[in-house]
Every structure is written in structure tokens, then in C-alpha cells.
Amino acid sequence: MANLLGVALFALAILISVSLHEAGHMLTAKAFGMKVTRYFVGFGPTLWSFRRGETEYGVKGIPLGGFCKIVGMTPQDDDVDPADEPRAMWRYPVWKRTIVMSAGSITHFALALVALWIMAVSVGLPNPKFPGTEQEFLAEPAVVALAPCVVVENANRACQPGDPASPAAKAQLRDGDRITAVNGKPVNSWGDMLDVVRATNPGTATVDYVRDGVTAAATVDLAAVQRPPLGDPKGATSSVSALGVALRPSTPQLIEYGPVGAFGGTADFTGTMAVQTAHAMQRIPQKVPALWTAITGGERDVDTPISVVGASRLGGEAVANDAWYTFFMLFVSLNFFIGVFNLLPLLPLDGGHIAIAWFERVRSWLYGRIGRADPGRVDYLKLMPITYAVILIGGVFTLLTVTADVVNPITLFPR
CATH class of the missing domain: 2.30.42.10 (PDZ domain)
Known part of the structure; x- marks a missing residue:
């Protein structure tokens, strides 16, 4: 029962994180005057909604994320009302679009930092001098x-x-x-x-x-x-x-901080996590064979990637074993990973939109310097094959991790 409660709590934490991610996009877009027509938690059929101003807010039946609709994200969007053309997102300066598109990842980082600060003043953060190998x-x-x-x-x-x-x-x-x-x-x-x-x-x-x-x-x-x-x-x-x-190690595993010192401790540990996250992302392609081995009956390597399903299972194990520190550290790690992953310069990720916006800006500047006419905006339709390829690769990888987490899950605690 405790395990199921932990799974539910961690899944809820993920849902809240993703919902706040979309809220970050929405709030920054509204702050700059862009038009946001919809903000929903979940996908699928609408369970409940209401309209306030020009935005419809609601909850959908499949609690696997959320979305917000910003009018005119690209020049190729064909559902923009003529009256809304001046407020289309693609017409805004590149720095404003960058803030809006990065607000989701910034929200994940903020959630992780707040959780780390609370952990620093309550139970402590990992000691970098504690033996790790x-x-x-x-x-x-x-x-x-x-x-x-x-x-x-x-x-x-x-x-x-x-x-x-x-x-x-x-x-x-x-x-x-x-x-x-x-x-x-x-x-x-x-x-x-x-x-x-x-x-x-x-x-x-x-x-x-x-x-x-x-x-x-x-x-x-x-x-x-x-x-x-x-x-x-x-x-x-x-x-x-x-x-x-x-x-009995010679150094403590955790270091506790006061409210002020916790800011420095959080900053130091954040740097460590940033490096670890970057290394983990670099190793993802190398871990695909290990995932397949786990699915086909081999031993599951604890260093292989996990899906939201696997993370929720680990969260459930942590609660069942009263390991709340592990629960919250999983939450922190997941938010860091999602925040960094979402900034990769690949469509349809937010980082892909940011990369295109800055490519357009730099290209326009270079053309102006050599006296040539501005080539205009990037045609997103021409990038659709690359986008579909990224979606396909991401979908296959997600299927692999979910399958491995169901048939051969990672476990942190002895059974």
C-alpha cells in the first residue's frame, strides 16, 4: 500500500512539474503581450474548463502532462485570426521569444533549486568529499x-x-x-x-x-x-x-546548512548535478543496447535510463522504505534532466525553437553587414522531416525505457 501511495505521489509531483512548465510559457507570453488561447493540464478529452479573458483553462482526462497554446508561434501557423496578427509570437523580438520558450525549463530548474534548499536546511545535501567510488x-x-x-x-x-x-x-x-x-x-x-x-x-x-x-x-x-x-x-x-x-566513512554523507549557508550549498550541488546531467545525456545512446538486454531477459543495469514509469516506481519504493530523502532527490534529478533535455536545439523541443529564432537573428545581421536583403523567417515546413525524425527516435526510446521499466525495473532497495 505504501508503495502504491509513493507511486501516486511521485506521479503527481511529475504532473505538477510539467503543468508549471507550461504555466511558465503562458505567464511570460502574457507578460509580453502575446495571446495565449488555451492552458490545459493533461491530454485527451476535456473534463472541465472555464474561460477567463482570452484564455481557456481546464483539465483533460489523461494526466500525462499539459500544454498551452500561444498564437502564432511560427509564421506558417494558419490558424491566426487577422486581428491577432500583431500579437503573433513570431513577430516579437528574439529575446522575448527566448524568454518565453526557455521559461518552461527555468521553471524546472527553479523547482529543483527550491527543493534542494529545503533539503539543505532540513536534512542536508550530499557531501562532495564522501567516497563515491x-x-x-x-x-x-x-x-x-x-x-x-x-x-x-x-x-x-x-x-x-x-x-x-x-x-x-x-x-x-x-x-x-x-x-x-x-x-x-x-x-x-x-x-x-x-x-x-x-x-x-x-x-x-x-x-x-x-x-x-x-x-x-x-x-x-x-x-x-x-x-x-x-x-x-x-x-x-x-x-x-x-x-x-x-x-563507517571518515566524512559525513550529508552536510546540513543554515538558511543563508544553504544558498551556497545549493549552488555548489547544482553545479555538480549539472555536470552529472550532461554526462548522463552524453551516455544515453550507449545505453540503448543495455535497455534491449534488460527487455529480452538480461540483467538490468542500474545506470540505464528510466522513464516516468520507472521514476514513479522508484518513488514508490522510496516511500515504502521511508526513504523520503531519496524520493525528493529523484524529484530534483528528474526536474534537472527535463529542464536540460528540453533546451536541446532540436525541434519540437523548446530548445529547437530558440535555436531557430537566434539563427534567424544572426543570419539577418550577417546579410545586413554584407549588404544583402534579409532572407526572412525560416520555413518550419521544410524542417518537418527532421522534426518527425526526432519525434520517431524519441518515441522509440520512450517505448524502450517504459518497456524495460515494466518487465525488468530498476530497484534501489532489497526485496
Whole structure:
């Protein structure tokens, strides 16, 4: 039930984001004097609407986005009333059209920034110094956090009745102890500890550690567990020893800020997310084969793209596991991605319209400099084959991601 509630909440958050995206277009267009005839949430049959001034507002039956109708977006629009010609969008200066067309993405960025600021002052934002790769984790000092049990089989799950207790906990080790040796073999890092423990036979072992600056030793009964080789999580499992501890990183995972400091923290993290979003978009073509593999029965790579369906499922998982931080970070990431993606210079995206507007402006300037007549506006009809190609590619990619999210979804939490 909690999962379904989370799915519904995340889907609602997406719907609100997209509706505000369209509201950004509408409000900026109206502010410049352009005529907006319709603003609707959803698609399909109209469920409810009303008219205020020259604009019809309403809700449609399929809650998968929204739209607003701005009169005369291109010179080729043939549904412009002669009385509205002076207010046609294409007649306005390029900077005004740029603001109107980018307002949707700016709205997504604003939503993400507000959510990040709230997270910064309430629970904190990710610490850039927190280890983010396997190599960085392995290089950390072997400071431990006790596990409540040992899961014998190779499974990512919570403790269950019947699981053996943590050997470290039974030996009276504590959270924050730094392991320095196992059976006399020195341990200088978390990676060293894993190697030494795995190479030690199950059973009695001596563990040297430092607690509050004082060196001590404990006799530990190492457990036998099934694990794949280090660095090869998909490799064949074998019986190795386990101490029943996890790494306690030397830096906190989250940094909390005050109301003023949160602005700087939000700005820093936004820069990090911008770089990550750009890299993720560059990798999209490379991930198509992995999506097909997931659809046809292979393992789903957690780094493959997801659709709105997949994002909503992850949001549902987050709520079901009380991981609200993950829920809101998904919301932030999705808004950043949509905002950036929508600015790509491809029709029918907003970025495509912006690119054409500035192409016209630069071309007119260049022609004027060389004394030639202004060639006029770009004929959008000639660009329709490219537009249809973009729509087709986008449709196929969407179908792939939705199918993968239905038949082989990504999961963030053990089941």
C-alpha cells in the first residue's frame, strides 16, 4: 500500500512539474503581450474548463502532462485570426521569444533549486568529499559500524530471524573502532581489512583495534559466508570469512546548512548535478543496447535510463522504505534532466525553437553587414522531416525505457 501511495505521489509531483512548465510559457507570453488561447493540464478529452479573458483553462482526462497554446508561434501557423496578427509570437523580438520558450525549463530548474534548499536546511545535501567510488571506499580507514547480523548467502537483504549475530558485536567491538590488524596481519585501510579477513579461515581470530586513541585486542569467531570476489560482484561465490561490520566513512554523507549557508550549498550541488546531467545525456545512446538486454531477459543495469514509469516506481519504493530523502532527490534529478533535455536545439523541443529564432537573428545581421536583403523567417515546413525524425527516435526510446521499466525495473532497495 505504501508503495502504491509513493507511486501516486511521485506521479503527481511529475504532473505538477510539467503543468508549471507550461504555466511558465503562458505567464511570460502574457507578460509580453502575446495571446495565449488555451492552458490545459493533461491530454485527451476535456473534463472541465472555464474561460477567463482570452484564455481557456481546464483539465483533460489523461494526466500525462499539459500544454498551452500561444498564437502564432511560427509564421506558417494558419490558424491566426487577422486581428491577432500583431500579437503573433513570431513577430516579437528574439529575446522575448527566448524568454518565453526557455521559461518552461527555468521553471524546472527553479523547482529543483527550491527543493534542494529545503533539503539543505532540513536534512542536508550530499557531501562532495564522501567516497563515491569503490576505490575511494576501499582506501578509507578501517573504521567500523557494527552490523546486527551476518547474512550467510550472497543477498542484499535485511536481517531475518535465524541469521547469525555479528561476530564483531559478539566480541564487544563498537561502532567507531578502527581495525589495525587481524591475526597479526596489518590493516591500513578498509580494503586491507576485507582482504585480510577473507584470507583468514572461519573461526577464532585476533582483531587489533583502536578505540578513543587506546589500542586493544579482541578474540573474534569469524563467520563463514558466501560472497563473490572483491571487485567482481557478478562473479561466482565462494566461502569466505566475515567480521560482521560495515565501513563507517571518515566524512559525513550529508552536510546540513543554515538558511543563508544553504544558498551556497545549493549552488555548489547544482553545479555538480549539472555536470552529472550532461554526462548522463552524453551516455544515453550507449545505453540503448543495455535497455534491449534488460527487455529480452538480461540483467538490468542500474545506470540505464528510466522513464516516468520507472521514476514513479522508484518513488514508490522510496516511500515504502521511508526513504523520503531519496524520493525528493529523484524529484530534483528528474526536474534537472527535463529542464536540460528540453533546451536541446532540436525541434519540437523548446530548445529547437530558440535555436531557430537566434539563427534567424544572426543570419539577418550577417546579410545586413554584407549588404544583402534579409532572407526572412525560416520555413518550419521544410524542417518537418527532421522534426518527425526526432519525434520517431524519441518515441522509440520512450517505448524502450517504459518497456524495460515494466518487465525488468530498476530497484534501489532489497526485496
